[in-house]
Amino acid sequence: MTTTRVLIADDQVMVRQGFTVLLNAEPGIEVVGQAVDGVDAVAKVAELTPDVVLMDIRMPGVGGIEATRRITASPAVATRVLVLTTFDLDEYVYEALRAGASGFLLKDASATELAHAVRVVAAGEALLAPNITKRLIAEFSRMSDVSRDPVKGRSGNLTERETEVLSLIAQGLSNAEIAECLVVAEQTVKTHVSRILVKLSLRDRTQAAIHAYETGLVRPSGY
Structure with missing residues (x-):
């Protein structure tokens, strides 16, 4: 089985640790690193070349939108970005998708939904749930x-x-x-x-x- 390598970028320690525990418990998924802000996320992507980045939108300094833009700017970078947000109507979600994100997920998603989202994005599919797509x-x-x-x-x-x-x-x-x-x-x-x-x-x-x-x-x- 091919392992999907994940980087978690969020300024909250508990969020990073919680998602790490949840994802590492899933077969075929491994969290290879954590980033505390956008600059750190861009650097970690270059260093670790993860398949997927779970990217928080609102982080101090360089936020998730700009970090996503930098990560996806190069055609040579295969890493896909899955945006994490607190609200499904967050206005920044639209900008994140325009910046190159492959989809977004609510932070209160279950372990099953989280794992599914990572696998879908890693496979190159679009993560746009029907209710969100409209x-x-x-x-x-x-x-x-x-x-x-x-x-x-x-x-x-x-x-x-x-x-x-x-x-x-x-x-x-x-x-x-x-x-x-x-x-x-x-x-x-x-x-x-x-x-x-x-x-x-x-x-x-x-x-x-x-x-x-x-x-x-x-x-x-x-x-």
Whole structure:
């Protein structure tokens, strides 16, 4: 079994220690380090190359958003960021996702939810729960209404099927759900997703969904 290596970045000692205990008890997950703030997190990522960083948004000095931006800025860095927040309506969540985070999780999540989130993000999937996705869609649509434009030049010359897959990704569907919807093999969907990410120069599905709404490439009904 491949072990998912995790770094926990939070300014609260009890939070770091608590998540460390919970995650180390899960099969296939190992906490390889802890960071006390954003600067420390960036340095630890460079030193330890974890698969996933559990990143608190609000930390003194360099916070989680800027740390996420620095970590995800380099295409050579494969580490994915899972943002930790106290409130699911935290306005900073949107900025964290724009900065490159692959998803977010509430700090009161159960051990099972925490482990699931780490595995999902490590696998390159988007961690956008259905109830959260609707709000994110509304927010991204609202914030980009003024400048929204189909912008064909930014579409990466997606095929009709790839655009269709992108639309379903933006709605929060998994590969299996997309495959069922389009009546194709799941491996075919994975191939489409890979091509979409390459064409749009994006890190993962979460960034693909954000790109779809912000550029107007995909327009959600009702917004």
